[in-house]
Amino acid sequence: MNTRHAGIGMTSQRTRERLIGRLRAQGIRDEVVLAAMNAVPRHIFVDEALASRAYDDVSLPLGFGQTISQPYTVARMIEILRDGKPLDRVLEIGTGCGYQAAVLAQVAKEVVSVERVKPLYERAAACLEEMGAPNVSLRYADGSAGLPEMAPFDGIIMAAAATHVPPALLEQLAAGGRMVLPLGAPEQHLCLLARTAQGYRETRIEEARFVPLMVGKA
Ligand code: SAH
Numbered sequence: 742m743n744t745r746h747a748g749i750g751m752t753s754q755r756t757r758e759r760l761i762g763r764l765r766a767q768g769i770r771d772e773v774v775l776a777a778m779n780a781v782p783r784h785i786f787v788d789e790a791l792a793s794r795a796y797d798d799v800s801l802p803l804g805f806g807q808t809i810s811q812p813y814t815v816a817r818m819i820e821i822l823r824d825g826k827p828l829d830r831v832l833e834i835g836t837g838c839g840y841q842a843a844v845l846a847q848v849a850k851e852v853v854s855v856e857r858v859k860p861l862y863e864r865a866a867a868c869l870e871e872m873g874a875p876n877v878s879l880r881y882a883d884g885s886a887g888l889p890e891m892a893p894f895d896g897i898i899m900a901a902a903a904t905h906v907p908p909a910l911l912e913q914l915a916a917g918g919r920m921v922l923p924l925g926a927p928e929q930h931l932c933l934l935a936r937t938a939q940g941y942r943e944t945r946i947e948e949a950r951f952v953p954l955m956v957g958k959a
Contacts, residue, residue, distance in 0.1 A: 753782055756796040763798055764816050771820040777847035778816055786840040786868050805858050805959075807952055809838045810900060814931075814949070816844075818921045821933055821946060822896045823848060830891070832913070834884030834954070835900030839865030842877050845898070852877045853891055855884035858959045883957055887913040894918060901954040902929045911941065923951040 761779050769775060784795035787809060791801050800808040818841075822828065828849035833842050836856035842865070845852045854877065856862040862881040869877055880888065884899075885907040892913035899910070899922035906922065911934075914920050920934040931949040935942045 753784055753796070757782070760796045760798065760812055764813060767798075767813050769813070769816045769820055771823060771825065773848055774816050774820045774823065774844075777819070777844050778812065780847055781840065781843045782872065783812070783840055785872055786838040786843070786865075803838050803861065805861060807837055807858065807861065809840055810951075815841045817946075818898055818900075818931065819844060819848060821931075822898055822919055822921045824919060829895045830893075831896040831898065832888060832891070832894040832910075833898045833900065834887075834910070836865045836879055837861060837900060839868045839877075839879070841898070841900060842879070843869060843872055843874050846874045846877045849896065850876065853880065853888060853894075854878075855880045855882050855888065857881075857883050857955060857957065881958065885909065885954060885956065889913060896920070897922075899923070899954065900951065902926065902949070902951040903954040906934060907954075911936075921946075923949040926953070 757779055761775050784792040787795045787801050798812050800811045803809050830851045831845055831849040833854035836842055836854040842852055842854040859881055866879050887909040893915035894913055895915050895918045897910055897914055897920040902923035904926050914936045916936055918936050923929045924932045929949045931946040933944045
């Protein structure tokens with residue numbers, strides 16, 4: 742950890758434990774997910790000016806009109822993705838600050854995350870480097886095309902909302918794989934898409950609020 746975070750670093754373990762208590766109260770049950778949330782220092786991923794709020798259960802501005810997801814949302818998406826089972830290779834669309842990728846890295850063997858905004862991609866890479874997350878790799882690209890060269894994925898998480906599931910992502914989901922994403926506009930719902938031997942099964946989980954999925958690179 743560098744000196745930029747020295748002050749908050751001392752209190753962060755205690756505040757993180759409080760955050761875990763709140764996540765339990767909000768209904769997160771998967772102990773593996775709770776342990777992963779407890780292990781990742783969120784303050785590394787937020788702006789210095791906001792670091793004191795890093796463990797509040799709120800979304801925070803990331804710059805470039807984007808937000809870092811609320812801890813509850815990160816935990817809930819990963820809980821649904823995992824379904825109580827270990828994950829092999831996971832694709833995340835929308836790296837943002839890299840926090841969710843860091844949490845995913847605790848529960849999956851390998852994580853690949855794609856971001857379309859160059860400065861965000863660069864900052865996330867620096868934060869993940871600072872934390873030390875050797876099983877995460879980042880790509881600067883439009884994530885709606887997925888990453889065909891690394892497919893299939895056991896799990897796909899999309900951190901931005903679309904009106905329909907990008908077809909490339911459907912194809913890149915392994916048989917038996919699960920995809921968690923916000924769908925719909927203006928009202929959004931967090932949805933689970935499970936790929937079965939027969940096809941895809943979609944389940945609506947709960948209301949959600951995400952930034953929209955955008956086209957192209959920026
Ligand atoms: N998982 C993030 C949340 C990021 S918010 C975190 O933990 O902070 C959603 C992100 O999706 C934004 O950074 C936005 O730039 C990105 N995004 C939107 N459309 C995209 C696309 N087509 N491809 C890749 N990233 C995209």
